[in-house]
Amino acid sequence: MSLLAALAGAAFALAAGTGSVAGGEQIYRQGISPRATPLQAAVGGGTVSAALLPCMNCHGADGRGRSEGGLRPADITPGALGRPLRDERRSRPAYDASRLRRAVTMGLDAAGAALDPAMPRYALSQADADDLLAFLAALDSRASAGVDEGxxxxxxxxxxxxxxxxxxxxxxxxxxxxxxxxxxxxxxxxxxxxxxxxxxxxxxxxxxxxxxxxxxxxxxxxxxxxxDPARRAQALRQWAERHAALIPQPGCADPGIAAASALALDAALAASCDVRTLPAAPARNLRLYLAAPPxxxxxxxxxxxxxxxxxxxxxxxxxxxxxxxxxxxxxxxxxxxxxxxxxxxxxxxRRYGLDAVWVSRLDETRTRLLAEPGWVELAQ
CATH class of the missing domain: 3.40.50.2300 (Response regulator)
Known part of the structure; x- marks a missing residue:
């Protein structure tokens, strides 16, 4: 960032420093007021909950904007907002706190020109607007956290x-x-x-x-x-159904264990009991369904x-x-x-990476786990 942009960003930060950064982050990321007041956003001639159109959806967690659906949302970091803009399409002066508040609530840029209709207009209280501006003023430092020159x-x-x-x-x-x-x-x-x-x-x-x-x-x-733990649990239940296996209660105090010809356990169940103390019959068909080898x-x-x-x-x-x-x-x-x-x-x-679960069998001596069959693909 140039010295001029840094100074402009600093001036913007000082002007917007009356609100709560944490409260502004909640508004920016979730479209929810920290005061539990419903927030509304006007877009396309209608009004919807701001929770459906939080700022982060278009401008990204770092405020730099992300192209999507043919649109390129503006860079709203302090360094970008705090300097004048002039290109072949339009020009505007630098934003200050009052101009940015107007942009968010009324859809007008720093020069008073209408912003793109795709930009929602948010109905914010004075306190909520102060919070949002305080968060925006801190975006540059937050976005680059963990990264410096060396x-x-x-x-x-x-x-x-x-x-x-x-x-x-x-x-x-x-x-x-x-x-x-x-x-x-x-x-x-x-x-x-x-x-x-x-x-x-x-x-x-x-x-x-x-x-x-x-x-x-x-x-x-x-x-x-x-x-996904839910999909792993589903796989364990399906194996138990196919093999008439018992899924014991936590602690393995289930009275049905002694008569069960097969047992199916996940990591939590296995941790809650000592499988070496179980009656002898299930040992020949005891399966553990785990996220990965322990x-x-x-x-x-x-x-x-x-x-x-x-x-x-x-x-x-x-x-x-x-x-x-x-x-x-x-x-x-x-x-x-x-x-x-x-x-x-x-x-x-998709937040879970693998589509497979680790399945192992307790050997007859009950002293070790065998990778049998090992990695098993989960049904889609």
Whole structure:
């Protein structure tokens, strides 16, 4: 950013500094007022809930705009808004807080000209408008968080022994942090349960990859390596039905276990009981349905593979990488195999990568799990 643009952005930030950044983020990302007041948006001659048309849908998490459906939404970062615009189509002066408030609520640019009709006009209270402007004033610093001249900071959890790639990317080295912080571009959690990281991603909107979702669901800022827990549970139930197998109650205190010829357990059930103490009969047909082999070395290998694959993404994205552009790239990973796992696919509408579940059988001595049949594709 030029010095002039930086000074203009700073002046805009000072003018818009009376609101709550957190409240403005809620309005920007969700179209919901922090005051629980319904927000309305006028577009195309009608009025709808602002929750259906939040700002982020078109302008992106970083405010830089994303082409979609033939439209190119404006760059609304402080550096862009805080400097005059003059091109072959139109010109306008720099925005200040009052002009930006008018643009959001009335659909008029800094020169008083009508904005594109596709831009909704939001009915905001004074307090909600102050919050939104406070958030917009902070967009430049938030978008570039984790990226500076010499470093790209990534938080890596659950794999302390994994080192950062040594090769620089456009003059930047990857710096791994072992804790989640606000100043990282990406969080990777390859621990056995990534639920806490998913909940944090929902709160702070930092792009996050977890190996296993646990009891949490990925939100708009998170991706999961392993398969959807609901689909894994469905696969277990289908196997149990085909083999007349019992799915025991948590704790494995189910009186029907002794008479059951087959048992089907998922990771949570297996963790709630000691299968070695079960009656002898089920041992010859006991199946565990897991997200992946229960092997910390595998999760560390996945972390290394993720970092190497990220190097390719960062190289392709160029020098002007941001959280937003990195997460956009992650959602285009197709057929990517990490450390011998089945190929994963992520898209904007698909948050779980794998379409396979790890199935193992307890051997007759009950001392080890056998990879039989191993990876099993889930039905679509």
């Amino acid at each position: 470093r790209i900071r990534i938080a890596l959890l659950g794999a302390d022994a994994v080192a950062a790639p040594q090769e620089e990317i456009y003059g930047r080295r990857v710096e791994l942090l072992r804790e989640r912080r606000d100043d990282v571009a990406l969080v990777i959690d390859v621990g056995a349960d990534g639920a806490a990281s998913l909940r944090a991603a929902a709160a702070d909107a930092i792009p996050t990859i977890v190996f296993e979702a646990g009891a949490a669901a990925p939100g708009a800022a998170a991706l999961v390596v392993t398969a 092997d910390p070395a595998l999760r560390a290998a996945v972390a290394r593979a993720l970092l190497q694959r990220l190097r390719q993404s960062l190289g392709a994205l160029g020098r002007e990488v941001s959280r937003e552009s990195l997460f956009e790239d992650l959602q285009r990973w197709r057929g990517v195999s990490l450390a011998g796992l089945p190929a994963l696919d992520w898209t904007r509408g």
